[in-house]
Amino acid sequence: NYIHYGVREFGMCAVMNGVALHGGFVPYGGTFLVFSDYARNAVRMAALMKQRVVLVFTHDSIGLGEDGPTHQPVEHVASLRLIPNMRVWRPCDTVETAVAWGDSIDNATGPTSLILSRQALPPMPRTPAQVAAIARGGYVLSDSEGAPEIVLIATGSEVGLAVEAAQLLTAQGRRVRVVSMPSTSVFDAQDAAYRASVLPAGTKRVAIEAGSRESWWRYVGLDGAVIGMDTFGASAPAKKLFEHFGFTAANVARVGAGLL
Numbered sequence: 001n002y003i004h005y006g007v008r009e010f011g012m013c014a015v016m017n018g019v020a021l022h023g024g025f026v027p028y029g030g031t032f033l034v035f036s037d038y039a040r041n042a043v044r045m046a047a048l049m050k051q052r053v054v055l056v057f058t059h060d061s062i063g064l065g066e067d068g069p070t071h072q073p074v075e076h077v078a079s080l081r082l083i084p085n086m087r088v089w090r091p092c093d094t095v096e097t098a099v100a101w102g103d104s105i106d107n108a109t110g111p112t113s114l115i116l117s118r119q120a121l122p123p124m125p126r127t128p129a130q131v132a133a134i135a136r137g138g139y140v141l142s143d144s145e146g147a148p149e150i151v152l153i154a155t156g157s158e159v160g161l162a163v164e165a166a167q168l169l170t171a172q173g174r175r176v177r178v179v180s181m182p183s184t185s186v187f188d189a190q191d192a193a194y195r196a197s198v199l200p201a202g203t204k205r206v207a208i209e210a211g212s213r214e215s216w217w218r219y220v221g222l223d224g225a226v227i228g229m230d231t232f233g234a235s236a237p238a239k240k241l242f243e244h245f246g247f248t249a250a251n252v253a254r255v256g257a258g259l260l
Helices: 009-022 033-037 040-049 076-081 094-106 128-136 156-171 184-188 192-198 214-220 238-244 249-259
Strands: 028-032 054-058 087-089 112-115 139-142 150-154 176-180 204-212 225-229
Touching (some): 028 033, 033 054, 076 204, 087 184, 128 184, 139 156, 150 156, 150 214, 156 249, 204 249, 225 249
Parallel strands (some): 087 112, 150 204
Antiparallel strands (some): 139 176
16 A cells, blocks of 8 residues: 655655554655655654664656756765665666665664666676675676776666776776675675775775765775766756766776776
């Protein structure tokens, strides 16, 4: 059964908190990511009370297109990641989404935000071991022959972009690893040995996410690069916006090559 709230994001999330506190159901609700601002107090309370609430936030970036900057979330993924006890997943395809959903149901000690894109995204090929590694929050999606010279880290709709950029760099003779990191909090909770196996020390790194760059510097370091947003978006078709703001395989490859 569904409850249709209309444009009442705070009410929706507050009711979900009540349902979770009552018990017997795992409540979930959906809205555009940009409207998580309207739900902020209830979202924060879910985290504070450690309630199993599943928040499905769609239209997660400038990729939603012509609605323009009022509807294009830029700082929202980063702000949700800052909430204590909030688990945030930004999956790149159906398989990662399924793993994220399963984790949100298993997470009985707090809320989960599922950050989903509007635009169609390509499915990524994976081995069974890679599928299992999704649950660790970050994993090696594609790798180089020999130790990588550079690691491209991406989430959501930018993972496919990172794979394309890796192919361009590989054609230039570079050794490139692509890391998909759908959940930074889950990845951070892994043991040091695993994190080092995914992000080897001393290797140049580029992070790509169509949102605020602020939270990514801890993964790339001062000698790395972050391709993200420092401004609001604009009104245009998604493809044109990604080109305008530098989310292209050619630009990622250029930035990566510049670090080597």
